[in-house]
Structures are given as structure tokens and as C-alpha cells.
Amino acid sequence: MKHIYLLGSTGSIGKQTLDIIRKHKDEFKLIAISGYSQYEDLLKITKEFSPKMVVLKDQESALKFSYVFPDVMVDYGKNGLKKLASFNKEDKNAYLINALVGMVGLEPTIEAIKIERDILLANKETLVVGGHLINDLKKEYSFNLYPIDSEHNALWQLLNHEKKDHIKRLIITASGGSFRDLSREDLENVSIDQALNHPNWSMGSKITIDSATMMNKGFEVIEACYLFDIDIGKVDTFVHRESLVHSMVEFIDGSIVAHFSEPDMHLPIAYAMFYPSRVETNIKALDIMKMNQLTFEEMDEDRYPCLALAKDAYKKGGSMRTVLNAANEAAVDLFLHKEIQFLDIEKIIREMMDEHHVIDHPSLEEIYQIDALVKKKIYQKYR
Numbered sequence: 001m002k003h004i005y006l007l008g009s010t011g012s013i014g015k016q017t018l019d020i021i022r023k024h025k026d027e028f029k030l031i032a033i034s035g036y037s038q039y040e041d042l043l044k045i046t047k048e049f050s051p052k053m054v055v056l057k058d059q060e061s062a063l064k065f066s067y068v069f070p071d072v073m074v075d076y077g078k079n080g081l082k083k084l085a086s087f088n089k090e091d092k093n094a095y096l097i098n099a100l101v102g103m104v105g106l107e108p109t110i111e112a113i114k115i116e117r118d119i120l121l122a123n124k125e126t127l128v129v130g131g132h133l134i135n136d137l138k139k140e141y142s143f144n145l146y147p148i149d150s151e152h153n154a155l156w157q158l159l160n161h162e163k164k165d166h167i168k169r170l171i172i173t174a175s176g177g178s179f180r181d182l183s184r185e186d187l188e189n190v191s192i193d194q195a196l197n198h199p200n201w202s203m204g205s206k207i208t209i210d211s212a213t214m215m216n217k218g219f220e221v222i223e224a225c226y227l228f229d230i231d232i233g234k235v236d237t238f239v240h241r242e243s244l245v246h247s248m249v250e251f252i253d254g255s256i257v258a259h260f261s262e263p264d265m266h267l268p269i270a271y272a273m274f275y276p277s278r279v280e281t282n283i284k285a286l287d288i289m290k291m292n293q294l295t296f297e298e299m300d301e302d303r304y305p306c307l308a309l310a311k312d313a314y315k316k317g318g319s320m321r322t323v324l325n326a327a328n329e330a331a332v333d334l335f336l337h338k339e340i341q342f343l344d345i346e347k348i349i350r351e352m353m354d355e356h357h358v359i360d361h362p363s364l365e366e367i368y369q370i371d372a373l374v375k376k377k378i379y380q381k382y383r
């Protein structure tokens with residue numbers, strides 16, 4: 001029985017992970033969970049799964065929680081997330097599932113690596129901001145990093161046992177997001193509700209906005225470079241409205257292999273949890289006749305400048321990736337609180353990147369400093 005340490009149990013990926021654990025009670029035991037604003041959900045999850053450790057948002061909620069569950073080990077905040085990631089150090093039969101949103105996911109990933117715990121990673125910001133740190137740790141520690149993000153999970157399935165030299169390019173698809181039928185001019189006055197209305201996936205609010213700006217695809221290009229140790233010039237993106245093809249790999253012999261499925265995150269989560277085995281899921285079977293209607297469009301980076309900004313940050317390297325992510329986190333947050341317009345998101349990110357001088361290979365401390373500085377500047381100016 002595999003032991004699961006789950007960061008972000010109250011979120012979209014977290015809850016779908018719980019569905020899989022619920023369905024396969026003999027295969028998985030939930031040992032530790034975290035949540036943030038959804039206190040009531042944490043109570044319910046704890047009641048159902050009896051984890052040994054629960055990490056909450058702050059001291060106040062942790063105290064309240066421990067009155068309800070006096071036998072559960074309770075912690076809170078960023079330190080609590082780190083403790084969860086390395087809780088029960090000696091437990092070698094364990095996965096950390098990182099379903100946090102934002103760069104708060106980076107440090108717990110590092111903590112798990114340091115005890116050589118395998119990680120199932122949904123939190124793409126870990127690699128955007130700290131991919132170089134994870135690469136450094138690979139030289140020192142032995143661990144597996146299995147991608148949950150649908151496109152990367154598809155690439156992982158497609159690339160199994162293939163030689164890196166044989167890859168011509170990786171192709172990642174993008175739905176186009178909530179505003180794919182709107183022009184740049186139309187974007188000026190779009191609302192939060194419109195932005196949160198993703199055409200194909202039901203996800204947390206931050207990634208849904210990232211999908212609408214196409215920053216999500218920019219992050220995914222960076223994520224692919226780190227996960228598959230591939231040059232950014234070999235990662236292409238196309239708009240594919242149906243979200244039925246999740247990724248493709250073109251090989252040097254001219255073959256293109258593709259991963260198809262209905263859009264449902266239970267599949268990539270279960271694939272990662274059961275790897276190297278497979279298991280039946282309840283996801284809707286893909287109707288082959290739908291392949292008559294598949295569409296692919298060239299990516300237009302003028303229409304979606306956030307994709308270009310992300311690629312640029314990756315190429316500039318080092319701390320520019322922290323700036324990209326920090327500016328995006330703050331700007332999306334401001335948009336979700338009705339404090340800026342949708343098009344201000346890209347404007348703010350560009351502004352922060354333009355005024356930054358790159359530090360090569362920033363340490364974790366430098367990443368935190370830059371992250372805090374960028375966010376402070378944005379909140380002071382735009383709130």
C-alpha cells in the first residue's frame with residue numbers, strides 16, 4: 001500500500017486525487033494533507049480519510065482544528081508545508097503529491113527531494129521558478145519527479161523508452177482558453193466570470209486565468225524543458241480547441257505519436273499514481289469519430305503575448321523566471337479581485353521584466369527576495 005502525502009488537498013487537483021484514493025482504498029493510504037482557505041473541506045477530508053497530519057493556513061485555524069481532531073498532528077503556514085513534505089522521513093513507500101498553486105509549492109518539493117521521496121508534480125510553478133535548483137538536487141539525491149500536468153503526463157507516456165537523440169520536437173497543445181474567439185480589442189472589458197469560463201477543463205481560478213492569457217502554455221513550455229531536458233527550440237505549441245490531443249512527439253524518422261483522451265485530470269493523476277502499471281478509470285471513452293473534427297491552428301504570439309514573455313524569461317534565464325512568475329501571480333490576483341483589467345496582466349508582467357537585471361542561477365533565498373520585491377512593487381502601484 002502506497003502512502004500519500006498530499007499538498008493542496010482542497011483544490012481541483014487535490015480533490016481529484018482524493019477521488020482516486022477513495023476508489024482504490026487497498027492501494028493507497030492518505031497520511032498527510034494540507035489546505036488553505038477551505039477550512040470546512042479540510043474537516044470533511046480529515047473525517048473521511050483520517051490522515052495523521054494536517055497543515056492549515058495559519059495558527060488560528062490550526063488551533064481551532066486541533067480542538068476538533070485532538071489526535072491529529074496539526075501545523076500551519078509555509079513551514080507546515082515543508083514539514084508535511086518530509087513528514088515520516090523513513091517512510092520509503094511514499095509519494096508526495098504537490099497540488100499547490102503558485103511558487104509556494106517550490107520549497108516543499110525541495111524538502112521531499114532531500115529525503116529522496118518521489119514526487120507527483122502538478123505544481124508547475126515549482127519548475128518555472130526553481131527548475132535549476134531541482135536540476136542541482138538531481139546530482140545529489142535520488143528521486144523521481146512524475147508530471148501530473150496533462151500535456152507533460154502525455155509526453156511522459158509517449159516518450160517512455162525513446163532515445164533523446166531521436167526526438168525532433170515536442171508538441172504541446174493549447175485549448176486557446178476562455179477568450180479564444182475574441183480579438184485583442186474585444187479583450188479590453190472582459191469580466192472575471194467570462195475569464196473563468198474555460199471551454200474544456202474545470203480547474204482552479206489561477207490556472208484558468210493563466211490559460212486565458214496563454215501564460216499557462218508558456219509555463220508548460222518551461223516545464224517541458226526541465227522535465228525532458230530538452231532545448232526550448234524543440235518545444236512547439238499549437239491551438240487545438242478540442243483538448244482531445246494533449247501532446248505529440250515528432251521523431252527524426254518522421255513519425256509523430258500523439259496522446260488522445262477526453263479532457264479529464266483523473267487520467268494523468270491515476271497514471272502517475274499507478275506508474276508503471278495502469279488502472280481502469282471512470283473517464284468517458286473517447287469517441288473515435290470525434291477525430292473527424294480535430295482542429296489545429298498555428299500559435300499567434302501577437303495575440304497571446306504572455307507566451308512570448310514566458311519564452312523570453314526562460315531564455316534570459318536565472319532570476320527572470322522568478323520575475324515572470326511573481327508578476328503573473330500578483331497580476332492574476334489583482335485581476336481576480338477586480339483591481340485591474342484583463343489586459344493589464346500582460347502589461348504588468350512586461351513592465352516588471354523590463355526593469356529587472358538577471359541574476360544567474362539564483363539561490364532559494366534570492367528567489368524569495370526577488371519574488372517579494374516584485375509582488376510588493378505591483379501591489380503598491382496597482383492596488
Ligand SMILES: NC(=O)C1=CN([C@@H]2O[C@H](COP(=O)(O)OP(=O)(O)OC[C@H]3O[C@@H](n4cnc5c(N)ncnc54)[C@H](OP(=O)(O)O)[C@@H]3O)[C@@H](O)[C@H]2O)C=CC1
Nearest residue numbers: 008010011012013035036037038100101122123124203204
Ligand atoms: N486544475 C487542473 O486541472 C490543473 C492544475 N495544474 C496545476 O496544478 C496546481 C494546482 O492547481 P489547481 O488544483 O487547479 O488549483 P486550486 O486553486 O484549485 O487548488 C490549489 C490548492 O492549493 C492551496 N493553496 C492555495 N494558496 C495556498 C498558499 N498560499 N499556501 C498553501 N496552500 C495554498 C489551496 O487551498 P484552499 O483551496 O483551501 O484555499 C488548494 O488546496 C497549479 O500549479 C496548476 O497550474 C496543472 C494541470 C491541470
Ligand SMILES: CC(=O)[C@@H](O)[C@H](O)COP(=O)(O)O
Nearest residue numbers: 149150174175176177211216
Ligand atoms: C488540464 C491541464 O493540463 C491544463 O494545464 C490545461 O492545459 C489548461 O488548458 P489550456 O490548454 O487552455 O492551457
Ligand SMILES: [Mn+2]
Nearest residue numbers: 149150151220
Ligand atoms: Mn496543462
